[in-house]
Amino acid sequence: MPYLLPSDVLVWLLVAAVAAYGWYCHRYAHLSVPWARVFRSPAAVASAVVLSAYLAIGLLDSLHFRPALPAKPGATEKAYSTEVLSMLDLGLAQLRGRAEKTYSAPLATRSYAKEQVELPGGKQARDFPRLRFGGAQLQDEADWAEDVARRVLAGFAVAALAFAAFAFLIRWLRRRRPEVPWNAALVAVGVLLFLAGPAFALSTHYHMLGTDKVGQDVFYLALKSIRTSLVIGTVTTLVLLPVGIGLGTMAGYFRGWVDDLIQYVYTTLNSIPGVLLIAAAVLMMQVVIERNAEWFSLAAQRADVRLLVLCAILGFTSWTGLARLLRGETLKLSQLEYIQAAHAFGVRDSHILARHILPNVSHIVIIAMVMDFSGLVLAEAVLSYVGVGVDPSTNSFGTMINAARMEMSREPVVWWALATAFTFMLALVLAANLFADAVRDGFDPRVRM
């Protein structure tokens, strides 16, 4: 049975909004020209490829359903599991189901902790036990290297095929749009494919990136964390944008007491330590949710609402930067002569704000949105580390890093969970930052159209 979590609704609404914006940009030269300029930068194209890979995983993870339980004899209605799964879970069923007992190193065949094992002769000994799933197909552990190599090669072969197909597609695209640096896209796709191919080939029979404390596959956790990061990075802007745009342009346009009031609000808000404010809000929210457990029928729903409330809290505490930028720009714009000409026509203030001010600050909004994204992704990690982030049952890079606090102090050290979270997040934030740079350059008003 398809099941919509509240955040799914918002995510798909955002997708629709972005599609509508794209269509709108396509029609208006003042918007399509800067975007075309963005995609003339090789770094932007490459990072867009990486971001779309993340996005694809995140979107797959946003199609939820509740699996049907095996029909009980005599039951007329179909019963559904209380567990909410996504399309991504379905695709990664192999990874999800194969939990070990506890830690195991990447590609290991044996556990990371010694256990009491029963030898074939009936004797007991303390040894590293074989994993239940990782490398279980191996009759002889001596074949490990050969098996891994075989799988890596198979992965490469599949990747090479996919790459060739993609190169064909690029050739067609290049003819239609010769100004876009397609080679950068090709390289980025190549790197992604040659990483993903072996990864999936290995992950069917090994724990490619090891397992965590309770034996879950770290690779699976990392993939599941992507959605959380994306939701935090994008849904937050849904809250942030209306507040920031509304208050910022109003302060700059009306001035006088409106400006004073809005400035006082955001200076006050800015002078409270951000983490403290968020922590207080999140803790209050937790209490409310726990008191009213009856609001939520499923655990997944509760975790999801917590995620959304976190987005809202982040949004309400981080609009000040955008508002300040927009106030300054609006102050400048409202002195311009076309605004005065509109006044001379007796155009209403609301119309002037919507038709003259807003389109002319849109580049700042776009730049701020893209630049904020990486900041928000990192903020989530910090907050979850402090313990005021997402629900513990929600997979996120923050919770992975939080868990790694204990693992790093272990002897021998468990490094893979932290390293995985670090690598996945680095790739996401780096791509987002590179893309943001290109967007800023593309929308720079000093570059004349």
Next chain:
Amino acid sequence: MIESVLQVSGLKTSLDTPRGELRAVDGVDIELRKGECFALVGESGSGKSMTALSLMRLLPETGRIADGRVLLRGPDLLAGQDLLALPEAAMRAVRGRRVAMIFQEPATALNPVLTVGRQVTEVLERHTQLAGEAVRKRALELLDAVGIPDAGRRCEEYPFQLSGGLKQRVMIACALAAEPEILIADEPTTALDVTIQAQILDLLAKLQAEREMAILLITHDLGIVARMAQRVAVMYAGEIVEVAERDAFFAAPQHPYAQKLFEALPAPQKRGAELSVIAGQVPPLTAPFAGCRFVERCDLAFKRCHEELPRLIAIPADVMAGRLVRCHLREQGPAPAPRHVPPMATEGTVIAAERSPAIVSVESLKVHFPIRKGVFKRTVGQVRAVDGVSLTIRQGRTLALVGESGCGKTTAGKALLRLILPTEGRVVFAGRDLSSLSRRALRESRGAMQIIFQDPYASLNPRMRTADILAEGMRSLGVGRDEKDRARRMAQLLAQVGLPLEALQRYPHEFSGGQRQRIAIARALAVEPKLIVCDEPTSALDVSVQAQILNLLKSLQERLGIAYLFITHNISIVEYLAHEVAVMYLGRIVEHGAADEVLANPKHPYTEALLSAVPAVPAAPGVDGQREIIRLSGELPSPAQPPPGCHFHPRCPKAMSECAQAYPAAVALERGRTVSCVLYRASKAASSS
């Protein structure tokens, strides 16, 4: 033979642009002689500034010098030294030491975090042997020499504490510090007011004479050329098209482009007639040329002009030495001197003016901006931007409001439209006082009064298409029955301002400056106004484009009977276009009357000084166009603390002790003329007794 100090030959400079290589300077030859002022004239985009920057090797990053030689000669270097071949380190010793440059915008050319004295001593330390106390002494001397009053105190001040004129003087002091042989002045007075401009031009002329310095003066203003230069070169599309001695040039310009430039200048004798315009635009400099660069815009072009590149030739049978022209026509001999139209009779303007009904009358309009300080924003003073202005604007007439920047003319125009809320006074329109109207009632009368702004790049929303721009006012004020009706009106408007119909679907950035100004005019016309406030509508445009816009405004007035309040500092436009003129000084009107009378016979000492400061193009050969210049000392005082008594008395050459006591009341003279000056009250009292 006069010694040449700088010889430029075959200079070619190109800029890399997204549309390809732009040949901004394409084979320029200049010879600069010792102690002369050589003017390089041209419209924007002609490559005159690029030439100057190439000489200094200060090109922007995308620019490079493709070819040519710049020979700098000096007493020790008779053969000359090619500046383009010097290594950068040696070039740094030339810049400032041998060749100095001053720029257009004094506000950005000085470092805001260094004191004025420091900026001068920096140059001295770099280029002279002086050190320690001697440097400081020399800096003081220099600041004194460029006419900075109280140089000792000014030395310790920062650029923001100085006015524009003083900053330009500091720039000149910096440029002169190392006693260069050559001074390149790139539009040195464009950012300044006329009275300040006169001061700076005088200073440059004086320094040139004292130091035998050669000046390469780059300007677009033929009036400045007439006042300053000994020789003139006209640039067009990257090439020099004419070189001549000043007097010969103004007597009979030889190149069709130069001739056209003169014809496009507004002047009193052209009143009533259309200004001649140069059709079309400067050709793009990215494509190679097969023929003359001016051919598309030239009325005299013939077949050969399209096919053969003209060379810079000396005119046969021309007695005037050193005269070069780039035109095939001149191979047959020099062009005749232009016909000089005698000034048209302008009698009866006042009578006609009194007959036409008043549209708007402004009564003692005041706009005061409070100066607030402290936590509670207490008002500690008032900036009296407009301080009691009374005007009457009549149907179908043009009233020019003239004054220097900061005198409050723009504020007065905007307060009239209620774009700025007036502090006091009445604006009576159609029998109703606008200041008493509610917001809603005001909206209804908005359509009758419109405004055209100075900068056509800032006055159109870059995110809106022309159609939306034109429709905005109509929608807001309910002009036109429905969208279809409005679309029909828009087509009509475009035809009126001379733009093609497809302009509707385009964005402002696709138009040139003149076309944008046409859109702005169409936008104002869309709501059928009776009065248009024109706030310096041509000051950002080139002379040839200015002529088009002035013609358009004039023909619209004749056809539609619109009244204009024309705010400007350009006296020649006033002479050409205005019926009446009001001169403003520090928030008040000092003189008001029929345009021809006020301009021909100014009564108020300020009007006299203002008119004399305007560098004029000689109206007829032999006649020196320059009025005797009345030099005003100092600058416009702050409107926050106007001087007691007559605001003008601290600068007035005719000031008396009486002037400091009370502001003189307006005295009505004959034919509706008023003057606010003690001189006339005195004479009236004397005649009556």
